[in-house]
Amino acid sequence: MAVRVQAQDFDIGAEIAALQEGRTDIGAIVTFTGTVRGTTKAGDITSMTLEHYPGMTEAELGRVEAEAHGRWPLQGSTIIHRIGDLAPGENVVLVVTASRHRHAAFESAEFLMDYLKSRAPFWKKETGTDGTGNWVDARESDEDALERWAKP
Amino acid sequence: MTTNLIYFAWVRERIGRSHETRDIPDDILTAGDLITWLASQGEEYANAFSNPDAVRVAVDQTHADHGQAIAGAKEIAFFPPVTGG
Numbered sequence: 095m096a097v098r099v100q101a102q103d104f105d106i107g108a109e110i111a112a113l114q115e116g117r118t119d120i121g122a123i124v125t126f127t128g129t130v131r132g133t134t135k136a137g138d139i140t141s142m143t144l145e146h147y148p149g150m151t152e153a154e155l156g157r158v159e160a161e162a163h164g165r166w167p168l169q170g171s172t173i174i175h176r177i178g179d180l181a182p183g184e185n186v187v188l189v190v191t192a193s194r195h196r197h198a199a200f201e202s203a204e205f206l207m208d209y210l211k212s213r214a215p216f217w218k219k220e221t222g223t224d225g226t227g228n229w230v231d232a233r234e235s236d237e238d239a240l241e242r243w244a245k246p
Numbered sequence: 247m248t249t250n251l252i253y254f255a256w257v258r259e260r261i262g263r264s265h266e267t268r269d270i271p272d273d274i275l276t277a278g279d280l281i282t283w284l285a286s287q288g289e290e291y292a293n294a295f296s297n298p299d300a301v302r303v304a305v306d307q308t309h310a311d312h313g314q315a316i317a318g319a320k321e322i323a324f325f326p327p328v329t330g331g
Contacts (some may be wrong), residue, residue, distance in 0.1 A: 128331055144330070145255055147323060150307035175330060187331050207331060213309065214256035215323075216330025229256045232327030 095171055097155040098149045099146060101178040102238075106186050120169045124199040126207055132182030133148040136228065139220045143158040144177045144186070145213035151175070162191070165205070166198040173206060175216065182187065182214045208239045247272070247317070251284075254325035257301060262295035264317070270316075277303040278312035280322065294324075302327055 098104075108123055114120060130142045155173050162171065172190040189206045193199040205213060219229040252265045274283050280297065285295035295301060303310045304323040316322060 120272035130325050145327070146330070147252070147304070150304055150323070151305055154309075185265070212328065213306070214330045215254070215325065217326060218329045219255070221279060229326065230329045231327050236331075 095156075095159050095175070096151055098174045099148075099151050099177060100174065100175060101157075101240060102115070103176070103185055104174045104179050107187060107189060109174070109190050113172060117169070119194065120192045122196040122199040123190065123192045124196070124203040126187075126203050127185060128187040128207075130180050130182050130186055134220060136222065139182060139221050140223055141221045142180050142186075143183075143221070144180065144221045145217045145219070146175075146177050147210050150215050154214045155210065158206060159215060162206050164203045166193065166202040168193050168198060168202055169208070171202070173210065175210070175214070179214070188192060194236045205243055208236070211236045212240055220229060249316070249319055250321045250325040252321060254323065256326055257294050258326045261290050275310065275315060275317070277305065277310050277314050277316055277322065281312065281324070282318060300326060
């Protein structure tokens, strides 16, 4: 299990290799990459700034990751989230999950993203082509996405 | 009770600072009480907390409801709903 919050970009291939290193018991690896969308409802943006809560961010991502490992038989996982100023097209977030079989890897990757989006203390501010900055509003659909993971 | 208060995103921008240490009156028992009290601490605070339901709280780096007791908290953070990912 690994959680990293960083300004610099990540290398998806290197992260997969790191999870696989020295082991042959993994049968399925899923990656999700979130990138900066250059167009929004309000128009085009020139950059996106990501603010976070140092300390709590890592703690919250660790809690979410541990929850995933409790629900699915995972051999490994990696969560990387970037902070600072990012341009359209740049990477924002990476989730990698590794398991013996694909279902656990697919489902846990989606679970990690759903929880990350509604729990991890990050805030996005978009700067439009006219130079004005707008804090991105949270989407109710992100909160709704958690419902299907609710335990009976 | 002396507590560190931390603000993020538009809460931080409206208040005009990212953190401060405050002596909180003893009759402030919950996170919601603290929001109401802070809203009375000046125009910038009134502006930041004009819609309490739009503000989320973390007590000692853990998400908290507005009804949560804050006794003994070292660090309380206020911020909009999160938008990472």
